[in-house]
Amino acid sequence: MSVFETDDHRSFRQDVRDFAASEVAPHVSQMETSRKVDSQVSGWIVAQGWLGLTIPRKYGGIGAGHLAKTIAIEEIARVSAAMGAMLQASQLGAAMIIHYGTEEQKQTWLPQIATGECLPTIAVTEHESGGHVLGMQTTARRVGDHYVLDGSKVYVGNSHIGHVHGVVARTCDADTRPSKSLSAFLVRADLPGVRLVPYQRALGLHGFSFGDIVFDNVAVPASDRLGDEGDGLDVAYSSSVLYGRPNLTAVALGILQATADATVSFTKKRHRYGEPLAHHPVIGQRIGRLEHQLRTARTLAYQAAHMLDHGQACDNELINAKYYTVETALDATRDAVRIHGGAGLRTDRPLQRFYRDAIHIDAPAGTAEIQLHRLAETALGVDRGQWSERFAHLTALPPPATAKENAA
Template sequence: MIETTDHQRLRQQVRDFADAEVAPRVADMETCATADTALPALIARQGWIGVTIPADYGGMAGGHFAKTIIIEELSRVSGTAGAIAQASQLGVAKILHFGTEEQKQRWLPPIASGDCLPTIAVTEEGSGGHVLGMRTTAARDGDHYVLNGRKQYVGNSHVGHVHGVVACTGGDGAKANRELSAFLVEADRPGVRLIPHQRTMGLRGFSFGDIVFEDVRVPATHRLGAEGDGLDVAYSSSILYGRPNLAAVALGILRAAVEETVSFSKQRHRYGRPLSQHPVIMHKIGALEQRLNTARTLVYQAVHRLDHGQPCDRELINSKYHAVEAAIDSTRDAVRIHGAAGLRTNRPVERLYRDAICTDAPAGTRDIQLYRLAEAALGVDRPQWSARFARSTALHPPTEDGTVLSA
């Protein structure tokens, strides 16, 4: 697939922003023990959180390829910036896929304008990728639901304005684990409490924390979809947004690792010539370039299919797996090529290595991705979320016979 002129213009716009506004903040984010609260607002005001939101709601209507470009270019300068952008774009998915027209009219315009940052809160201690093991409950009480529980590892937890919370609505016992529902919960609603920010190994400055819900009363009109749709909300958001988003973060980190290593190998001399002229180093750089090219192709092809409304669950899963693995392997090798210099914080590669590792767990670890790919190979019948929801954001939706009208 070929980038359009609009894509190229967007890429340059994001690159200029990242160089001018994000790069000067990186050092402070690395040393500060708190989440950066200014950068999320700055990114949101560019309108980029609304990249897949239709124009009718004030969004860019740019599609998933454009979303990938935004996240990739931010992540090339700072994995934290890319994580901030992708987390709230993930929060958009649940509203686009399951929101009523009234909910879309209320929430999508302020998200598109940068006045509202959404999140999605699914993961809990003891359940992780096993969504059905969650314990947070939402009990019906008249025209409200009462939420109780705790969510972990919520992207943009400390800066988000509305949380998409998935909870059990099926009563007590094992039955509750099969009946999940999703709700839009304002961050300032009584009973919503944040656990103090905990510093992470990488992606420093990114708010990736825990939220407690204690007798939080939420109007029934805030429910996304019907009772029992919560699992669908979680899975569709994760596959159609979470996995390509994390792949884009990893791709940006991978690009930075290759660029930094190539630059270093040309500047550093050994035995009277640059490292870049030593065959052993050339071989390692070749491996970095191969991983980058393969990851870029897989990621771009997957979101291209998504923009054309074509079934692509397997491609999205595969792109997340490969991009993350490539980023982890290549940043590790970049540190090795730098030698002892790569261990010091004045070189970006040690930060890139730590950031790359942090892209594995969100939206499913490598093992979960391989498990899903195995299911696809074995013919296990699973819903194709891309077939069900891709049309809501597709730039070139297919006709009834599956052909695409424009490309």
């Protein structure tokens, strides 16, 4: 329980928790065994309408805000980090449209996303550029009323189950030479020339798709450009900061909670020298440290989401929450495996899965080093402003209706 939660949040948490226990948990073992991209469980989750948690009601969304979104991702990730990652990744694609879409684009795409009919992705990263977005090589050249895209993207969340890809590419100038400006486009997955690379299995997050997409002479209508030419970097960064960081924080928080649950249960049941393992001072201290980490991480995560919901400047809080929670999840899962001993390494127990899954949460939306670099910029007074201020009118929840308005 957190001071940032309302009764509505707590009720919603229980609904998501019940759903995760009944509809997601029974399929985790199969996802781990097959290590294939899951579409069935993913479909069940998005059908609940949770992609629309931050989509305004006027576009068919729930409009419940970022803290509600954090709770949903956390509770799903507590059972399956892979499905938590699936839920969080699609939110970034929706964010691109919320932040930079025209009214027509919002009316076209957001209702479909809110109902789960459409899964959007965000496709920015490339092999040669990694986190250096300005180093990307994918190009978009204007030809009449279309842009023609050529290049490839890697590690695209929900790549193999997405319906529309939010692609950032280097815009070509008039003589078709790549310019320094980046632009963003909504690229339908079924357009000719869009090709999925056969999925490569990864260390963790089994069931989640984060694969590679090739764009070969893909003609995208100019009406599907997001924002103006040259807005691509802003489209990518605003989504990454305001959605990517809190969403990944929520996944890490779910892993951390699951780790605490499993460790406490194990140390209560396992006996050494005639008493539960939990009663041994060293183990008790480790459990106390885990509880401290969990409480601190949840406070940081919920505070940042609460600030987003209230239109407050909170870029640094979002950065701090991601850094602390992901680093803590990495440390905590490693320590929990040690507490479990040999039992923690067995594939019939969840600890090794938590450990593998936690490693996947570091790089997206900026590694730990990137988060520290951003915090250093703020400390040194050289940061470039806050996205949470620029988009406060879109992240903040509308004020609650007055008694008079409710009566009307």
